[in-house]
Amino acid sequence: MTSRGHAAMNEIRVPIASDADAVTARQHGREAALRIGLSRSEATFVATAISEIARNVTTHAGSGEIVIHEVRDGERVGIVVIAHDEGPGIADVGAVLASDYASTAGLGLGLWGARQLMDDLEITSEPGKGTTVTMRKWSGMGVLGIDLDNHGS
Amino acid sequence: MTDQLTPPAQAPAEGPEIDAELLRELVAHLRQAGTALREEWTRRITEAQLLSVMTPDEIFSEVTAVYDNYVDALESGSVEALEAYAKNLSERIIPRGVETHEVLGVVLLLRDVLARSLFEKYQDDRALLNRVLDAYEPAANRIAVTVSVSFVEERERVIRQQQVAIRELSTPVLKVRDQLLILPIIGALDTARARQLTEQLLHGIRENRAKFVVIDITGVPAIDMQVANHLVQAVRASGLMGARVIITGLSAEIAQTLVNIGLDLSMMQSVGDLQGGIEEAERQLRYAVTRTGDEPRNGES
Amino acid sequence: MTVSILKQREYLIASIQSNLTDTEVVALRDALIAEVIRHRARGVIVDVALLDVIDSFVSRSLTTVARTNRMRGARTVVVGIQPAVAAAMSQFGLQLDGIETALDLEAGLELLDA
Numbered sequence: 001m002t003s004r005g006h007a008a009m010n011e012i013r014v015p016i017a018s019d020a021d022a023v024t025a026r027q028h029g030r031e032a033a034l035r036i037g038l039s040r041s042e043a044t045f046v047a048t049a050i051s052e053i054a055r056n057v058t059t060h061a062g063s064g065e066i067v068i069h070e071v072r073d074g075e076r077v078g079i080v081v082i083a084h085d086e087g088p089g090i091a092d093v094g095a096v097l098a099s100d101y102a103s104t105a106g107l108g109l110g111l112w113g114a115r116q117l118m119d120d121l122e123i124t125s126e127p128g129k130g131t132t133v134t135m136r137k138w139s140g141m142g143v144l145g146i147d148l149d150n151h152g153s
Numbered sequence: 154m155t156d157q158l159t160p161p162a163q164a165p166a167e168g169p170e171i172d173a174e175l176l177r178e179l180v181a182h183l184r185q186a187g188t189a190l191r192e193e194w195t196r197r198i199t200e201a202q203l204l205s206v207m208t209p210d211e212i213f214s215e216v217t218a219v220y221d222n223y224v225d226a227l228e229s230g231s232v233e234a235l236e237a238y239a240k241n242l243s244e245r246i247i248p249r250g251v252e253t254h255e256v257l258g259v260v261l262l263l264r265d266v267l268a269r270s271l272f273e274k275y276q277d278d279r280a281l282l283n284r285v286l287d288a289y290e291p292a293a294n295r296i297a298v299t300v301s302v303s304f305v306e307e308r309e310r311v312i313r314q315q316q317v318a319i320r321e322l323s324t325p326v327l328k329v330r331d332q333l334l335i336l337p338i339i340g341a342l343d344t345a346r347a348r349q350l351t352e353q354l355l356h357g358i359r360e361n362r363a364k365f366v367v368i369d370i371t372g373v374p375a376i377d378m379q380v381a382n383h384l385v386q387a388v389r390a391s392g393l394m395g396a397r398v399i400i401t402g403l404s405a406e407i408a409q410t411l412v413n414i415g416l417d418l419s420m421m422q423s424v425g426d427l428q429g430g431i432e433e434a435e436r437q438l439r440y441a442v443t444r445t446g447d448e449p450r451n452g453e454s
Numbered sequence: 455m456t457v458s459i460l461k462q463r464e465y466l467i468a469s470i471q472s473n474l475t476d477t478e479v480v481a482l483r484d485a486l487i488a489e490v491i492r493h494r495a496r497g498v499i500v501d502v503a504l505l506d507v508i509d510s511f512v513s514r515s516l517t518t519v520a521r522t523n524r525m526r527g528a529r530t531v532v533v534g535i536q537p538a539v540a541a542a543m544s545q546f547g548l549q550l551d552g553i554e555t556a557l558d559l560e561a562g563l564e565l566l567d568a
Contacts, residue, residue, distance in 0.1 A: 355540055362558075
């Protein structure tokens with residue numbers, strides 16, 4: 001019998017080769033987040049993080065792919081975004097992740113921003129072996145709230 | 154080719170294939186005896202006084218659907234369809250006031266009704282009965298858990314929403330006069346409440362077209378770094394929407410926490426108490442109006 | 455048309471009609487700079503009410519516009535940032551340096567007139 005748990009549900013794959021694809025990816029991310037019950041703010045955080053990561057893909061690797069899926073962990077539900085490219089890779093992942101906002105540009109800034117917006121973010125990268133960024137946003141850990149945009153106030 | 158008469162009670166060997174065959178047989182039996190078993194189940198539900206908020210017709214129609222899904226799940230080995238149905242059912246019955254113990258009770262009654270039916274059918278052959286139960290038991294358990302968990306998860310979702318609604322009622326954003334909101338915060342502030350507060354504040358700014366917000370934290374004993382960060386973000390976000398924030402009731406301890414997280418306190422305007430904050434906001438609003446009034450319009454060049 | 459730029463008195467009003475790709479953001483940036491020069495505008499209002507996302511690129515482009523405008527003696531006002539977007543920008547730490555902000559077009563014009 002199929003079991004529940006950490007199953008990857010409702011996977012969406014978006015090839016990233018242009019800035020228009022980035023818009024598509026972030027719209028999918030936003031919709032997936034809303035569908036699974038994240039608030040409008042949380043969904044916007046996800047879309048913004050995707051925007052940054054997608055730009056890194058097109059700028060540094062030319063093309064790649066973003067995969068979005070829902071995830072469930074007990075009572076928590078969330079969105080997982082995995083961005084992969086076969087680009088030049090990052091030589092010092094630690095340094096990029098450690099850099100602070102004021103002194104970064106390009107790759108670093110996008111990743112820094114995505115990390116602020118999402119609940120967790122991991123990077124796997126080696127020069128010549130491409131880059132994979134995995135990030136998650138969970139409901140309930142983000143901005144709680146009734147969706148005030150849909151409230152009759 | 155030899156003709157072999159295999160009497161029903163004699164199974165050749167044990168193994169997963171035999172179990173599958175047995176499962177098919179008992180599924181066929183449950184389908185065949187469906188009407189009678191459903192009626193028995195309904196009778197026992199009523200006897201136990203479960204689902205009292207539902208009418209007999211409603212119970213009958215749900216019983217039919219659950220029974221069919223149950224037997225399908227036994228047959229296919231997949232609980233997906235049953236899960237979807239259980240979620241849908243939960244969404245409908247929770248607002249009616251059906252409780253967890255009722256759902257568990259009803260599911261266990263079905264399990265019992267079906268088990269007894271199997272006992273009756275295979276009672277003449279203990280060995281076969283055991284094998285039948287071996288086939289039935291894990292499947293039935295999995296189904297009971299699936300349905301119950303679906304119900305509980307839906308209840309938890311509803312409770313979460315209600316908690317959110319309660320929180321919203323307890324952190325009101327008040328319109329004092331045109332373009333001026335106040336947000337008096339009382340009690341401990343945790344991250345969740347701070348996020349809730351920010352969201353309400355920003356929506357309040359938009360709804361009321363506020364230019365000033367006075368956030369009074371006289372009633373907040375202390376805040377940790379995380380909450381202080383949220384407060385700073387709330388101030389920044391308000392600014393992005395064109396509203397200036399005045400903080401009032403800032404205690405020495407909280408001021409120290411804010412300084413410790415590297416916040417430049419000059420970025421936030423702070424006034425002693427709520428009344429003073431309101432007056433300051435009104436002063437600035439009046440000043441802006443006065444300036445617009447006095448300044449002669451630029452003629453077209 | 456994704457962006458319309460209109461002249462109102464001595465101001466320019468740019469209304470963004472939908473979410474923009476990076477290429478469109480660059481085009482908007484360049485168009486705004488050119489139009490400010492052409493019309494000798496005293497102020498620019500950029501209405502972002504229909505943007506679901508304002509990220510570092512949009513932010514950078516807007517501050518570039520503001521910096522250039524400042525050199526021409528023009529003010530830059532961004533209006534209509536949605537609550538969720540404002541929350542995301544402040545969580546990210548995106549500042550709009552050299553840019554004034556107001557709730558909507560009406561508030562933006564009041565700000566410029568003040």
